[in-house]
Structures are given as structure tokens and as C-alpha cells.
Amino acid sequence: MQPFRYHVFVCDQRKPEGLPCCAARGSAAVIEALRRELATQDLLDAVQVTTCGSLGLCERGPNLVVYPDGIWYSGVGAADVPEIVREHFQNGRPVERLLNRDGAAVKREITENRSRMVAALKAREAAGVLPDELLGMIRGYQESRILLTAIELDVFTAVERRAGQATATAIATELQTDARATGMLLNALVALGLLTKLANTFANAPAARRFFVAGTPDDARMALRHNLSLWATWSTLTQCVREGHVVRNREMQERGDDWTTPFIAAMHRNAALRAPLMVKAVGAEGVRRLLDVGGGSGAYSIAFAGANPALHADVFDLATVVPIATRHIAEAGLGDRVGTRVGDLRKDALGSDYDLVLLSAICHMLAAHENRDLLRRAFQALAPGGRLVIQDHIMNADKTGPRAGALFAINMLVGTAGGGTYSEDEYAQWLREAGFAQVRRVALPGPNDLVVAQRP
Numbered sequence: 001m002q003p004f005r006y007h008v009f010v011c012d013q014r015k016p017e018g019l020p021c022c023a024a025r026g027s028a029a030v031i032e033a034l035r036r037e038l039a040t041q042d043l044l045d046a047v048q049v050t051t052c053g054s055l056g057l058c059e060r061g062p063n064l065v066v067y068p069d070g071i072w073y074s075g076v077g078a079a080d081v082p083e084i085v086r087e088h089f090q091n092g093r094p095v096e097r098l099l100n101r102d103g104a105a106v107k108r109e110i111t112e113n114r115s116r117m118v119a120a121l122k123a124r125e126a127a128g129v130l131p132d133e134l135l136g137m138i139r140g141y142q143e144s145r146i147l148l149t150a151i152e153l154d155v156f157t158a159v160e161r162r163a164g165q166a167t168a169t170a171i172a173t174e175l176q177t178d179a180r181a182t183g184m185l186l187n188a189l190v191a192l193g194l195l196t197k198l199a200n201t202f203a204n205a206p207a208a209r210r211f212f213v214a215g216t217p218d219d220a221r222m223a224l225r226h227n228l229s230l231w232a233t234w235s236t237l238t239q240c241v242r243e244g245h246v247v248r249n250r251e252m253q254e255r256g257d258d259w260t261t262p263f264i265a266a267m268h269r270n271a272a273l274r275a276p277l278m279v280k281a282v283g284a285e286g287v288r289r290l291l292d293v294g295g296g297s298g299a300y301s302i303a304f305a306g307a308n309p310a311l312h313a314d315v316f317d318l319a320t321v322v323p324i325a326t327r328h329i330a331e332a333g334l335g336d337r338v339g340t341r342v343g344d345l346r347k348d349a350l351g352s353d354y355d356l357v358l359l360s361a362i363c364h365m366l367a368a369h370e371n372r373d374l375l376r377r378a379f380q381a382l383a384p385g386g387r388l389v390i391q392d393h394i395m396n397a398d399k400t401g402p403r404a405g406a407l408f409a410i411n412m413l414v415g416t417a418g419g420g421t422y423s424e425d426e427y428a429q430w431l432r433e434a435g436f437a438q439v440r441r442v443a444l445p446g447p448n449d450l451v452v453a454q455r456p
């Protein structure tokens with residue numbers, strides 16, 4: 001079987017710093033150039049590119065192998081790619097100056113490298129060196145904190161604004177920060193691949209320019225600033241575990257705009273992506289009235305209203321959040337069918353005669369007894385035959401997985417009075433207790449699933 005004319009394996013192996021590997025020698029740029037050039041030369045359907053682990057010629061990377069020819073290229077740079085694509089993939093003539101001719105020599109080199117690698121691993125094992133994955137886990141805070149500080153200071157916007165003249169001194173002047181410290185931060189951002197540096201002038205790498213610069217279409221800075229709030233709460237984890245309760249508890253309504261605006265921006269970014277998936281999975285047909293409890297930015301109500309012109313929705317949230325929802329609803333041009341209601345989902349009656357009640361990313365904020373109570377009130381809010389949709393992390397019975405949900409439970413431990421992540425059995429039991437029937441789980445892409453139930 002040969003589904004493609006050519007299948008190219010490009011080594012993208014990253015090894016600990018200081019060891020030769022294709023990633024350290026620029027394989028990412030080669031892969032990007034390859035994909036770009038194949039598109040330009042209209043060969044995407046003929047040539048399949050697969051990134052792979054070590055091909056064994058580590059000192060001479062970036063390496064790639066082309067099948068069915070069995071051609072091994074070494075020392076390939078991004079600048080070589082147009083020639084390879086044109087000559088080899090378009091005209092069937094391998095690029096002589098880059099290929100390895102001597103198969104026996106290649107095999108010998110790979111075998112020697114493998115033996116050296118095995119010996120080095122044994123030596124590390126014998127010396128009790130911490131495995132890289134463990135070290136990476138322990139030091140993960142360093143990369144996170146560098147990027148968060150850069151976002152907090154709006155470094156990437158400053159670099160873009162000073163394009164061509166973004167020295168450390170210029171950026172420090174713009175940000176009103178210390179020049180020496182700013183230089184160190186900028187250098188670290190280069191090491192992380194978020195900036196580039198040429199003759200003391202910094203520039204944004206493509207991903208930083210796309211997501212971290214003011215005014216770009218995919219500007220994610222506001223949503224990402226929510227992580228600054230989370231950094232503060234996560235830093236209390238040890239104390240939380242010692243004492244068994246949240247250390248810095250402030251109810252949502254007591255948190256200022258500094259907290260609320262990035263939080264709802266983060267929710268909105270996620271919701272805008274997931275709302276079409278939910279609408280597709282749940283269906284908007286036949287829904288006259290929708291109640292979006294803790295609806296945040298209103299993204300789900302907006303998506304349902306967009307899918308059914310007869311549908312009216314109410315976004316129920318705190319007084320501090322409802323103005324943000326109102327803005328999103330107005331921007332979507334749905335002010336006549338999507339309304340807002342200020343209330344407290346922990347205690348208020350939720351209304352009546354709804355066909356659909358959404359609890360998206362709500363149950364994890366609450367303790368089990370609060371969820372039981374909320375589900376009873378959601379039941380009351382539904383018309384007979386109406387449906388309740390819960391979207392959240394749905395855990396396995398022992399709560400050790402999925403991984404994202406087990407980590408998110410900690411987010412709730414440090415940030416809420418009684419929140420956590422709950423299992424499918426827990427949801428099913430609470431729903432039946434509240435009177436619901438036809439409880440079923442609906443899998444969605446990503447870390448959250450749905451639990452759907454019906455009021456008989």
C-alpha cells in the first residue's frame with residue numbers, strides 16, 4: 001500500500017540541552033518550510049510529512065528520510081527545502097549534495113550513536129540523576145512565570161511597537177522597568193523561543209506576535225491574565241492541604257474587575273470554541289426558552305440563539321458579570337432574544353417553563369451538597385420534557401483521571417470554598433435524586449464532556 005507518492009519522516013527529537021539533536025539544530029524551521037513549500041508547489045496531497053523521534057544521525061541534523069525511495073538527507077536547512085521539494089518531490093531527482101550515499105556508513109553511525117546513548121542512560125541511572133521528565137515537572141514554574149511576567153508587563157506589545165529598535169534599554173524605557181532586569185527577561189524569552197535577538201535587537205517570534213500583541217485578531221492577553229490570579233491562589237496549595245480549606249477565599253461577587261475581566265475573557269475564549277460543539281451535540285431545534293445559569297460572557301446562549309431563530313435565552317449571572325454578557329450579546333446583534341438576569345445561583349429560584357437549562361462549568365465551583373440543591377432548582381425551572389445540560393470535567397470513579405480533571409480539582413481546592421471535580425456516577429445520582437430521567441453522558445472533544453438529563 002502506498003497512499004502518498006512520497007512519505008517524509010523528519011526528525012524532531014529534542015534532547016537535554018548540550019546534546020546534539022535535530023530540534024537544537026533547527027528542525028522546527030525545516031518542518032515549517034517543508035509544509036509551506038509543499039503547499040506552494042501544490043504537493044500537499046502527494047507528499048505526507050510525519051515528524052518523528054531520533055533517526056540516529058544526531059550530530060548531522062536536521063535529518064529526514066524519504067520513502068519509498070529510502071533516501072536519507074542530513075544537514076538540511078530551511079533554505080534547502082524549496083530545492084528538495086522541487087527537484088525530488090516534483091521532478092523525482094534527489095538532491096545529491098544533501099543525501100547520504102553510503103548505507104553501511106549510515107547504519108554504522110546510527111549503531112554507534114545508539115550504543116553511546118544507551119551507555120549514557122545507564123550512567124545516569126547508576127548515578128541517580130533525576131529523569132528529565134521529573135526535572136521538567138519540578139521546574140515548570142520557571143517557564144510559566146517568565147511568560148506570565150512578560151504578559152503582565154505587556155512586553156510583546158512593546159517589542160512590536162519598537163520594531164527594529166527593540167533593544168533592552170528601549171523596552172525598559174517603554175515599560176518603565178529596570179534595564180538590566182528587562183534585558184535578562186528578554187534573553188530568557190529568546191531562550192524559550194518567544195522572541196528572537198539579532199545584534200541586541202529583539203523581535204517577536206510568530207506565535208508571540210499572533211497571540212500576545214495588542215490589537216491582533218487572536219490577541220489572547222486579557223484571557224491569559226487570568227493565570228496571574230491563579231498563580232496567587234496556587235501558591236497557597238501547601239497551606240490549603242495542611243488546613244483542608246481554601247486560604248484566600250473571596251466569593252466571585254467580591255472580586256474586583258482586575259480578577260473578573262480576565263476571568264470572563266478566559267471563559268469566553270474557551271466558550272466561543274466549544275459552544276458550536278455543544279449546540280451540535282444537544283440540538284437547538286424545538287427549544288423555545290433557554291436558561292444559561294452562570295452564563296458568563298453569554299457565549300453559549302448566543303450560539304444557541306444563532307442556531308434557532310425562535311429561541312429566547314436568559315443569561316443568569318452576578319451583577320459584576322452581567323454587563324460583560326450584555327456587551328457580547330449586543331455585539332452578536334441578539335439583544336432582542338438573549339436577555340440577562342442578575343441572581344445568585346447558590347440560592348435563588350431559577351424561574352420556570354424553560355426547555356433547556358445549561359450548567360456549563362458551574363458544578364465544579366460548588367460542593368456536593370450545593371450541586372444537589374442547584375439541580376433541584378434547575379429541575380423546577382424546566383417545563384415537563386425539558387432538558388438539563390451539564391458541561392464539566394467528568395471524572396472516573398476513583399477521581400485520578402482524566403488528568404486535566406484531576407489537576408482542575410486542585411484549581412478548585414485553592415480557589416473555592418468547596419468545589420472539586422465530580423464523577424459520572426455522582427452526577428447521575430444527584431440528577432436522579434432531583435427527579436431527572438434519561439441521564440446520559442455525551443462525549444465532546446477536549447477535557448469537558450456533557451451530562452444530559454430530562455425532566456419527565
Ligand SMILES: C[S@@+](CC[C@H](N)C(=O)[O-])C[C@H]1O[C@@H](n2cnc3c(N)ncnc32)[C@H](O)[C@@H]1O
Binds near residue numbers: 296318362365
Ligand atoms: C467558570 S464560569 C462559566 C461561565 C460559562 N457558563 C461558561 O461555560 O463559559 C462560572 C460562571 O458562574 C458565575 N457565578 C459564580 N458564582 C455565581 C453565583 N453565586 N451566582 C451566579 N453566577 C455565579 C461566574 O460569574 C461565571 O460567569
